[in-house]
Amino acid sequence: MAFDRQSAISVPLFGSQIDDDGPDGMQPSRIEQALVDFIMEFHINNVFVYRDQIRENVLVKQFYCDIDVAHLISYNEELAHRLQNEPADIIPLFESALRICTQRIVFPSDRKMLRELPQHQLLLHSGASELSIRDLAATSVSHLVRIPGIIISATVLASKATALHIQCRNCKDELDYPISGGVAGVTLPRTCRAGQKKPDGLGKAEDNAPCPMDPYVVVHEKSQFIDQQILKLQEAPDHVPVGELPRSIVVSADRYLANRVVPGSRCTVMGVYSIYSQKASKQAQKSAVAIRNPYLRAVGITADVDHSMKGNATFSEAEEQEFLELSRRPDLYEVFASCIAPSIYGNKDIKKAIACLLMGGSKKILPDGMKLRGDINVLLLGDPGTAKSQLLKFVEKAAPIAIYTSGKGSSAAGLTASVQREHTTREFYLEGGAMVLADGGVVCIDEFDKMRDEDRVAIHEAMEQQTISIAKAGITTILNARTSVLAAANPIFGRYDDLKTPGENIDFQTTILSRFDMIFIVRDEHERGRDEKMAKHVMNIHMGGRGAEDQVQAEIPVDKMKRYISYCKQKCAPRLSPEAAEKLSSHFVSIRRQVHAAELSANARSSIPITVRQLEAIIRITESLAKLSLSPIANEAHVDEAIRLFLASTMDAVSQGEGQGSKELNDEMMKVEEELRRRLPIGWNTSLATLKREFVDGKGYSEQALNRALIVMQRRETIQFRRGGAQVHRSGA
Secondary structure, eight states: OGGGOOSOOOGGGGHHHHSSOOTTSOOHHHHHHHHHHHHHHOOBTTBOHHHHHHHHHHHTTOOEEEEEHHHHHHHOHHHHHHHHHOHHHHHHHHHHHHHHHHHHHHOSSOTTHHHHSOOOEEEEEOOSOOOOGGGOOGGGTTSEEEEEEEEEEEOOOEEEEEEEEEEETTTOOEEEEEOOOSSSOOOOOSSOHHHHHOTTOOSOTGGGSOOOSSOEEEOGGGSEEEEEEEEEEEOOGGGSOTTOOOOEEEEEEEGGGTTSOOTTOEEEEEEEEEEEOOOOOHHHHHHOSSOOEEEEEEEEEEEOOOGGGTTOOOOOHHHHHHHHHHHTOTTHHHHHHHTSSTTSOOOHHHHHHHHHHHHOOOOEEOTTSOEEOOOOOEEEEEOTTSSHHHHHHHHHHHSSSEEEEESTTOOHHHHSEEEEEOTTTOOEEEEEOHHHHTTTSEEEEESGGGSOHHHHHTTHHHHHTOEEEEEETTEEEEEEOOOEEEEEEOOTTSSOOTTSOHHHHOOSOHHHHTTOSEEEEEOOOOOHHHHHHHHHHHHHHHTTSOOTTGGGGGTSOHHHHHHHHHHHHHHOOOEEOHHHHHHHHHHHHHHHHHHHHHHHHHTSOOSSOOOHHHHHHHHHHHHHHHHHTTOSEEOHHHHHHHHHHHIIIIIHHHHTTTTSOOHHHHHHHHHHHHHHHHHSOTTOEEEHHHHHIIIIIITOOOHHHHHHHHHHHHHTTSEEEETTTTEEEEOOO
16 A cells, blocks of 8 residues: 555655546646645734644654644535545545655755655644444545544554665665565565676676575665554443443554553544454465455544543533523522432432532642542442442443443452453553543442452552552553442341441441541431431332432533533532631541540441541531532532531441440340350240340340340341340341
């Protein structure tokens, strides 16, 4: 393919075509002249865009020019059309035109400079419609396409030859051999060129000795090379249809496009959709002679620089006006929270916490370079059947960038990053995991308690420092993972046991619990009035009507909510007012004092720690509440609501264990339970008064310990109370 030929191309190379007009009646020399005119003459408001760009680039020894396709369309529509449909022919002419322009702009007096100028590179960018990887068809081959996605792997830089200097090992004849083919290998001539030129025996006798087959060897010192990097571009998770695997395509980036992006970065690649023949076994080659693999020859990579507005960088004026009006609504906070999973009944505080998580606080970079995260992490811990997974699924739809994963099906490498091996070069390269791909968004982890401990430890760093450090197979690097984590988990016993402390119910280390800004214990309470409302709500939904709380859904649809979240993240980064800061600090001191007093009375450390991280958590919640209404300053009203949310979540979880008695009482209760099992064989009955007389008066146990032991055994269906609670029947093991 002509486009893949990387040698310095000038017009004489197309000598066979110069006399003949092209299919559109336009000669290559005329096309080149038209491109030179475009670069030299195109201007916006009397500013010559590309002249200035070339001058600036060449002065810093950067020989490339970034062209906007829209400018070319407005200047000459036919040229732009040919560039779109025949990039292999037009791009070499464009790069040759860039050299001519550089010589005219930077070295106008030196006519010989053109020969010494290095080959220029054409970079293209466009605002045209994008094409999905799964929409690429055979009709797109050799056309210019624009594809969005996520870079999932990038190889190290390799040197690709553009012109090989080869020499015959027999007659020492030298030849410059131009390379064609972007990804595939190269085949050297089988016979010596010089041997074919001397058939008449005019030279010496030894010259007439024919050169052997395959005589050429490569002289690397005189060959020309450029940098090349192979990238793997994968569909963004939000563009993959349900039940489908994400598709990927190989991207070949060279010269100034190499080392532009790292794994995990979302970008749009503009390039020529090309094909190459992959090396395969003899048997495979025989069965598929004409089958070629597709790849993308990049001519432009546009990375999304600002992670807060990935994919949603632009907003129309009407949309901005609509969002500003929405932000001024006095009831916006309540409406926004009720629009989160409207088909799920209740859970008001959890929905408000999720609204804060979607907004996030303000990221801060301190003068010494330390970064403080702005993302909020939330843990939902509780009974089965409380719609935790449904909330996670809704967040996956509502967040601009989100990845949903289940704890049981996720490994440490799948969440963070893995080291893979390239099939052809056998070199190691990095492949980003879920937290790297969700950079700037939310990771929803269901069944968080089913994860292995070593896998859970892998996300400690990602949750606080927001980076992932890798040191594997000689690769030592740090990847960005600026994500919020929304996790759902069940307690140890499947259901939350009231008679046990949070430490006994929650099977997590304090190291991971302290990284969650809000921890909700979701209880399945048995209450007649609430059960009736919930039953009515569920029946309405199943009968196709609207649920009891579904009427607000029409106010802020999911798509509008997603755009509004992107807009708030992009435009607003609130800071605390001095009064709010003072209120927060005094409240934190009182919380610490309260927890310390509870620890002393229970004679045990709290399983959910209250540290400085929790103070930062309340600050982040305050900032996210201000961001929801596009307020640049977080005031005392925001602080009050943040403190209320924190007390309703984490502090409520901490205080769940209070009143459950000290460790001594629990130990005593377990002893009473053991003796009761021995005292009462299965199927026996005895009166409650007899048990109290035996255990309290006879053996010296406290009545509180006996009552708690009986309640625990009743909940486990080991015993039953009969005759209004006066008689105890041992029913099971």
